[in-house]
Amino acid sequence: MDVNSQDTGNKPFPGDVHPTAGGGILVTRLDEVINWARSNSLWPLVFGTSCCAIEMMSTAAPKYDWSRFGFEVARATPRQADVIIIAGTIVNKMAPVLRRLYDQMPDPKYVVAMGACATSGGPFFYNTYSVVKGADHVIPVDVYVAGCPPRPEALLHALIALQEKIRRGIP
Amino acid sequence: MSKEELKARLEELLTSPVFEEGAEWTTVAVDPAGWGGVARQLRSTDGLDFDYLFCVTAVDWKTHFTMVYHLTSTLHRHVLVVKIKLDRERPEVATVSDVWKTAEFHEREAYDLFGVVFTGHPDLRRLFMTDEWKGWPLRKDYEDPVNMIKL
Numbered sequence: 001m002d003v004n005s006q007d008t009g010n011k012p013f014p015g016d017v018h019p020t021a022g023g024g025i026l027v028t029r030l031d032e033v034i035n036w037a038r039s040n041s042l043w044p045l046v047f048g049t050s051c052c053a054i055e056m057m058s059t060a061a062p063k064y065d066w067s068r069f070g071f072e073v074a075r076a077t078p079r080q081a082d083v084i085i086i087a088g089t090i091v092n093k094m095a096p097v098l099r100r101l102y103d104q105m106p107d108p109k110y111v112v113a114m115g116a117c118a119t120s121g122g123p124f125f126y127n128t129y130s131v132v133k134g135a136d137h138v139i140p141v142d143v144y145v146a147g148c149p150p151r152p153e154a155l156l157h158a159l160i161a162l163q164e165k166i167r168r169g170i171p
Numbered sequence: 172m173s174k175e176e177l178k179a180r181l182e183e184l185l186t187s188p189v190f191e192e193g194a195e196w197t198t199v200a201v202d203p204a205g206w207g208g209v210a211r212q213l214r215s216t217d218g219l220d221f222d223y224l225f226c227v228t229a230v231d232w233k234t235h236f237t238m239v240y241h242l243t244s245t246l247h248r249h250v251l252v253v254k255i256k257l258d259r260e261r262p263e264v265a266t267v268s269d270v271w272k273t274a275e276f277h278e279r280e281a282y283d284l285f286g287v288v289f290t291g292h293p294d295l296r297r298l299f300m301t302d303e304w305k306g307w308p309l310r311k312d313y314e315d316p317v318n319m320i321k322l
Contacts, residue, residue, distance in 0.1 A: 092318065126322035129308045129315045 031169065038082070038108065039166040042159070043073045045081035045101065049088030052115040052149040056087040059152040071159060078104040083162065085155070086141075089117035089124060090132040102139040110166070112158055113141045116148040123148065172218070172249045180219060181251075184212055191254070196241075198252040206255055207265035207291075213242060213251070214270050220244045221251060224267070227277035229285040231311045236262045236287060257287065266292040284309040 048056055059066050060074065075081045078101045090098055102109070113135050116122025121133035135141060142165060145158040172180070177197050181188050191198035201209055213221040226241035236257040243250045255264055266289040268275040278289045279298040286307035289295060297304060306313055 126320050129313070129318045133320070 035167050035169055039163040040070045042071055042083045042110070043075050043081050044071055045078055045084045046074050046076045047084055047087065047101065049090060049094060050117065052087035055149045055152055056085055056114065056155060059155045064152040064156060066156060066159065069159060069163065079106065081105050083110040083112060085112045085114050086118040086135045087114045090135050090138065091130045092132060095132050095138045098135065099138050110162055111139055111141045112143045112145065112162060114145045114155060115150055119144045172247050177249055177251065184216060185209065194252065196250045196252045198254060200254050200256070203255050203257060203264045207267070210267045210270045220246045222246070224271035224273055227274060227281060229281040229287050231285060231309065233311050235259050236285065238264055238287065262287045263290060265290050268292055286310065
């Protein structure tokens with residue numbers, strides 16, 4: 001069979017079985033399949049420290065419904081979670097807890113810093129004795145979301161951006 | 172009890188009380204020296220029955236501190252706000268944790284963040300900050316070069 005006969009000009013779907021001249025050999029890159037599978041089933045950790053958590057809950061609720069993109073299996077234990085959405089202010093007292101939660105998550109793990117507080121300390125950047133000026137002082141962050149708090153659309157965009165990063169094997 | 176009736180009752184109870192006008196709730200200034208006795212009277216006097224202390228606040232005015240106590244009665248549903256002016260250098264006032272049990276934690280919070288000392292408090296320790304923390308973070312002149320970025 002001619003290999004080129006299937007070339008429709010579209011991006012090849014990862015995991016496709018391509019017939020080859022030598023016979024039916026599975027020609028694909030295994031890590032692409034794995035990344036594709038991973039990106040479509042990200043289990044977020046139930047974690048929220050302030051008002052951003054309300055927007056995160058709204059994103060999970062029927063109106064925005066993040067299960068359309070594979071985020072619906074929110075886990076209350078870090079041992080079963082893939083992604084932690086830092087939804088809120090991280091104070092100095094919370095920082096070691098956040099670090100421990102991150103350490104307890106199995107690899108591969110991803111982090112979304114949601115909102116101004118998790119990104120930089122936000123409104124608590126100046127003249128505050130208690131707030132960590134950005135969650136990336138504590139754990140590495142993959143995607144930052146601007147806003148105070150960000151709208152659910154912004155969080156969805158960030159999560160889709162994270163999926164895209166995973167598919168391309170960037171993190 | 173209406174505001175006027177409450178004021179009249181307080182006129183009988185306290186010697187020449189100073190009321191603050193223009194607030195939503197009846198507000199009265201009390202001398203720090205007599206506060207312990209006044210608190211007990213407010214709670215036990217028939218018709219007043221302030222059995223619920225629902226908020227304790229400390230305010231740093233730079234020149235002095237003000238302690239604000241919000242009281243209500245679960246029987247009559249009237250509210251009274253008591254304000255006590257304290258010295259900036261030696262902020263000390265009698266505890267009311269023996270009158271309203273809830274004050275035990277409220278006063279620990281005020282001690283932790285403002286350094287107001289409540290004499291007679293059974294367990295005056297820090298509440299939110301770590302035990303070895305130095306200084307009173309919510310005071311206006313608080314400095315922390317390690318954790319704070321000044322604007």
